[in-house]
Amino acid sequence: MSDVALRPALPAGLQRLREGNTLPLAAVVTAIIVLWYLGAIWLNAGLVEQRLEQTGQPPTMSTFIETAWSLDRPVLPAPHQVAVEFYDSVFTRDVSSPRSLVYHAYVTGSAAIVGFLFGTALGILLSLGIVRWRTLDRSLLPWIIASQTIPILAIAPMIIVVLGNMGLTGLLPKAVISMYLCFFPVTIGMVKGLRSPDPLQLDLMRTYSATPRQVFWKLRWPASVGFLFASLKVAIAISLVGAIVGELPTGAQEGLGARLLSGSYYGQTVQIWSALFMAALLGAVMVAAVGAVELSTLRRMGAAAP
Amino acid sequence: MKAGPSPSGPLAIDLRDLSLTFETAETPVVALSKVNLQIKSGEFVSLIGPSGCGKTTLLRVMADLVRPTGGDIKVNGLSPGEARLARAYGYVFQAPALYAWRTVRRNLMLPLEIMGVAKPEREARARQYLAMVGLEEFANKFPWQLSGGMQQRVSIARALSFEPKLLLMDEPFGALDEITRDHLNEQLLRLWEQTRKTVVFVTHSIPEAVFLSNRIVVMSPRPGRILEVIENHLPANRTLDMRETPAFLDIALKVRRALRAGHSYE
Numbered sequence: 411m412s413d414v415a416l417r418p419a420l421p422a423g424l425q426r427l428r429e430g431n432t433l434p435l436a437a438v439v440t441a442i443i444v445l446w447y448l449g450a451i452w453l454n455a456g457l458v459e460q461r462l463e464q465t466g467q468p469p470t471m472s473t474f475i476e477t478a479w480s481l482d483r484p485v486l487p488a489p490h491q492v493a494v495e496f497y498d499s500v501f502t503r504d505v506s507s508p509r510s511l512v513y514h515a516y517v518t519g520s521a522a523i524v525g526f527l528f529g530t531a532l533g534i535l536l537s538l539g540i541v542r543w544r545t546l547d548r549s550l551l552p553w554i555i556a557s558q559t560i561p562i563l564a565i566a567p568m569i570i571v572v573l574g575n576m577g578l579t580g581l582l583p584k585a586v587i588s589m590y591l592c593f594f595p596v597t598i599g600m601v602k603g604l605r606s607p608d609p610l611q612l613d614l615m616r617t618y619s620a621t622p623r624q625v626f627w628k629l630r631w632p633a634s635v636g637f638l639f640a641s642l643k644v645a646i647a648i649s650l651v652g653a654i655v656g657e658l659p660t661g662a663q664e665g666l667g668a669r670l671l672s673g674s675y676y677g678q679t680v681q682i683w684s685a686l687f688m689a690a691l692l693g694a695v696m697v698a699a700v701g702a703v704e705l706s707t708l709r710r711m712g713a714a715a716p
Numbered sequence: 717m718k719a720g721p722s723p724s725g726p727l728a729i730d731l732r733d734l735s736l737t738f739e740t741a742e743t744p745v746v747a748l749s750k751v752n753l754q755i756k757s758g759e760f761v762s763l764i765g766p767s768g769c770g771k772t773t774l775l776r777v778m779a780d781l782v783r784p785t786g787g788d789i790k791v792n793g794l795s796p797g798e799a800r801l802a803r804a805y806g807y808v809f810q811a812p813a814l815y816a817w818r819t820v821r822r823n824l825m826l827p828l829e830i831m832g833v834a835k836p837e838r839e840a841r842a843r844q845y846l847a848m849v850g851l852e853e854f855a856n857k858f859p860w861q862l863s864g865g866m867q868q869r870v871s872i873a874r875a876l877s878f879e880p881k882l883l884l885m886d887e888p889f890g891a892l893d894e895i896t897r898d899h900l901n902e903q904l905l906r907l908w909e910q911t912r913k914t915v916v917f918v919t920h921s922i923p924e925a926v927f928l929s930n931r932i933v934v935m936s937p938r939p940g941r942i943l944e945v946i947e948n949h950l951p952a953n954r955t956l957d958m959r960e961t962p963a964f965l966d967i968a969l970k971v972r973r974a975l976r977a978g979h980s981y982e
Binding site: 617632712 | 781800810813819830
C-alpha cells in the first residue's frame with residue numbers, strides 16, 4: 411500500500427467564508443446603489459425643476475434632492491422607491507390578485523418552466539439524432555444555429571398569432587417561445603457531452619463487445635451529464651426571457667411581461683423597475699434550483715467536492 | 717523462433733505472416749510486416765521495442781480493435797472478432813480508463829454488467845478481485861481519490877473480473893514512477909503464478925520484460941516486425957533482487973543487443 415494518496419478533505423466553515431465572495435459582492439452592491447441615487451438626481455432634474463416651479467418651492471439643494479427621489483413617475487426611480495413598491499406588491503397584497511407581483515411571477519415562471527422542460531426534451535432528442543446519424547449533423551445543425559440568429563422579438567408575435575389561430579392561448583404559446591430559445595444550448599451541450607468519451611473509454615467498451623445501447627447508457631450518457639447541467643443553467647435563464655417576451659406582443663393582462671408593458675404605457679417607472687427586479691429574482695431562483703440539482707447529481711456521480 | 721504449434725499445450729495466439737498497412741493521405745504506412753508468433757496457453761510473453769515498432773498495434777490486432785490487412789491470426793483458435801465476442805480476453809490499457817462516475821467497486825462490475833452476470837455474482841467477483849489487488853477498503857472510493865498506481869491496479873482487477881483466459885496488457889505501468897512500477901511488477905508476477913493466464917505484455921522497459929516474461933519478443937520499426945524472440949529461463953518465484961544477478965543481466969544484455977541491432981541501419 412505504498413501508493414496510497416487520498417486527497418485531503420476540504421476544510422469547512424471559516425476558510426470558505428474568508429475565501430468567499432461576500433465582501434466584494436457587498437462592495438459592488440453599495441457602489442451600484444450610490445451611483446443609482448446620483449443618477450436619479452441627474453436624470454430626474456428636468457422633472458424636478460417643473461415640479462418646483464409648479465409648487466413654488468425654493469430650489470434649495472435639499473428640496474431638489476428630496477423631490478428627485480420621491481417623484482410619482484420619475485425617469486429613474488430611486489432605489490428605495492423601487493424597494494417600497496416591490497415590498498408592497500409582494501408582501502402586502504393577496505398573492506392571487508393581479509396587483510400582486512407574486513401572482514405575475516407565477517404566471518410567467520410557470521410558462522418558462524413548461525417551456526424549459528419541453529426545450530430540454532427537444533434539445534436532448536436533437537442531440538441524440540445528431541450524434542447517432544452523421545447526416546443529421548450536417549443537415550440539421552446549420553438550421554439549428556440559423557434558428558437562433560432570428561431575433562426572438564421578431565418571431566414571437568408570429569408564434570402567438572399562429573397558435574392563437576389554432577385556439578391555443580395563455581401559457582402554451584409563451585412556453586413554445588421559451589422552448590424555441592432554450593433547446594439550443596441543450597442541443598449544443600449534449601452533442602459535445604455525448605461525444606466526450608475518449609477513444610480509450612470507447613475501446614474498453616469494444617473489448618467487452620458491448621452493444622450500442624450499453625455503450626450509450628453506461629458511457630455516453632453518464633459522461634454527458636456535466637455538459638447537460640451547464641446547458642440547463644443557460645437554458646432556464648433564457649426560458650424566462652422567452653416567456654416575458656411572449657407576453658409583450660399580445661397585450662397580455664398577466665405576467666411580468668404584461669406588468670412591464672402596462673408600466674411603460676402609463677409611465678409607471680417604479681412598477682417597471684419592481685417587475686424587473688422580480689424577473690431577476692425569479693431567474694436567479696430558477697438557475698439556483700438547477701444548480702442545486704446539479705450539485706447533488708454530480709456528487710452522487712463522484713465529482714470532487716467544490 | 718518460428719516454431720510450429722507445440723504439442724505441450726494449445727495455442728493462445730497464433731500469428732502467421734500477419735501484416736497491417738495503414739492507408740494515409742501521403743504514403744501507406746506499414747505498421748506490421750509478416751509477423752509470425754505462436755504463444756502457448758499459460759505463457760507470459762513480452763513485446764518490446766522502440767516507439768513505432770507496432771507492438772501496441774499488434775496487441776490491438778489480437779484484441780480485434782484493429783483489423784490486419786494480410787496474413788492469418790487465431791486467438792484461442794478463433795478469429796479475433798469471434799474471440800472478442802466470446803469475451804476471451806481482458807485488455808489493460810496504458811491509462812486506467814476508469815469511469816469517473818463509478819466507484820471502484822462499480823468500475824470493477826462494469827464488464828460483468830455488460831456481460832449479463834447476475835448481481836450477487838457481480839458483487840462477489842468485485843470483492844474477490846479487489847482483494848486480489850489489495851484494494852478492498854477502497855471499494856467505495858471514486859477513481860480521483862486513488863493514486864495512479866492504485867487506479868491501474870483497479871483496471872487490472874477489472875480485466876480479471878470476468879475471468880478471461882488471456883490478458884492483453886499495453887504498457888500498463890508506463891505512466892507510473894519506478895518504485896510503484898517495481899511493486900506492481902512483483903504483484904503482477906504473483907498474480908500470474910496464481911492464475912496461470914496467458915499474458916501478452918507490451919513494454920518499453922528491458923528490466924520489466926526480463927523480470928516478468930517467459931519469452932521476450934524484440935520488435936523493430938519501419939516496417940514493424942519481429943527481430944528476435946528471446947527465451948527467458950529464469951526460475952519461477954522471481955524476486956526484484958534477482959535483477960542484479962548475472963543470469964538476469966545476461967538476458968537483459970541479449971535483449972538490449974537485439975534492440976540495438978534493429979536500430980543499427982537507421
